[in-house]
Amino acid sequence: MPFHKEYADGSPRPLCRGWLHGMGALTTLPAVYRYWDDIPTTAIPVIIAICCLFVFSSLIHLVPYQSKTLEEAMTRMDKSCILALCVTSFMTPQLLESEACKPDFQYSLVTVAIPGALAFIGILCGLGPITFASFIFPVASNLWFYGVHVEDSEVFYWVAGSAVLYALGFSLYASQAGGHHPFWGYHEWFHLLVTIAIGFNARGIFTLSSYTDEICSAAGSAVAEALMSSHADEIRIAGSTIAESVVRSGLFDDLSWLVIQ
Numbered sequence: 001m002p003f004h005k006e007y008a009d010g011s012p013r014p015l016c017r018g019w020l021h022g023m024g025a026l027t028t029l030p031a032v033y034r035y036w037d038d039i040p041t042t043a044i045p046v047i048i049a050i051c052c053l054f055v056f057s058s059l060i061h062l063v064p065y066q067s068k069t070l071e072e073a074m075t076r077m078d079k080s081c082i083l084a085l086c087v088t089s090f091m092t093p094q095l096l097e098s099e100a101c102k103p104d105f106q107y108s109l110v111t112v113a114i115p116g117a118l119a120f121i122g123i124l125c126g127l128g129p130i131t132f133a134s135f136i137f138p139v140a141s142n143l144w145f146y147g148v149h150v151e152d153s154e155v156f157y158w159v160a161g162s163a164v165l166y167a168l169g170f171s172l173y174a175s176q177a178g179g180h181h182p183f184w185g186y187h188e189w190f191h192l193l194v195t196i197a198i199g200f201n202a203r204g205i206f207t208l209s210s211y212t213d214e215i216c217s218a219a220g221s222a223v224a225e226a227l228m229s230s231h232a233d234e235i236r237i238a239g240s241t242i243a244e245s246v247v248r249s250g251l252f253d254d255l256s257w258l259v260i261q
Helices: 019-034 043-064 068-094 105-124 126-148 154-175 186-209 221-249
Strands: none
Touching: 019 043, 019 186, 043 068, 043 186, 068 105, 068 186, 154 186
16 A cells, blocks of 8 residues: 555655655554653643644554545645644643743734644645744744743754754755655655754754753843743734735635645
């Protein structure tokens, strides 16, 4: 079954495609089940997103589909899992017990939740990888927060490393560098970089889960409040602009965008 050479739409499938994420699913799911009680509560959403990503990526690449509609639906689910990993990673600070280590909720709402919702709508509409460009702002803003305002810089380095690997992977995916190959091509390098990035991502989240008031005392809870108070107008304007852009785009005027072609 996983040795098919064509997708339902007729595009070629290298024989090595999907095997890496398939092995990721086979190793991650039992490990999560075995060590579930040891996983910090704050890391659970990210771990679930990682499991879903490996599973759906395996299903779309290793299972031959006769229906193009079903294959497209699975592809969009696969992309949604990537987005879910991004959103849960940057919303995780809101689950920390330490008030000193988390940004103001409105800050996370504007820099993560709203762009994430717009990107999810884009994926449902089949707009492709361009939707992930909306996460340049969340990545930059949260790297800035934890790189500048928290004494312990370990999370910053893990997140920065994962961001670089994700960026390299998506660059290969978007450019299709080198074209298609019968065994291993740009998409497989994309999967490899993403898999390594997931490891960096998870390590950063586990480190973040251990943060306490003592680690973030230099920044203090006042930092998050200062961020919002000093940039409240700019953030409100940014939120309004995003909302107005969605309305003006007419995205919701014709809901046929949501129908899988």
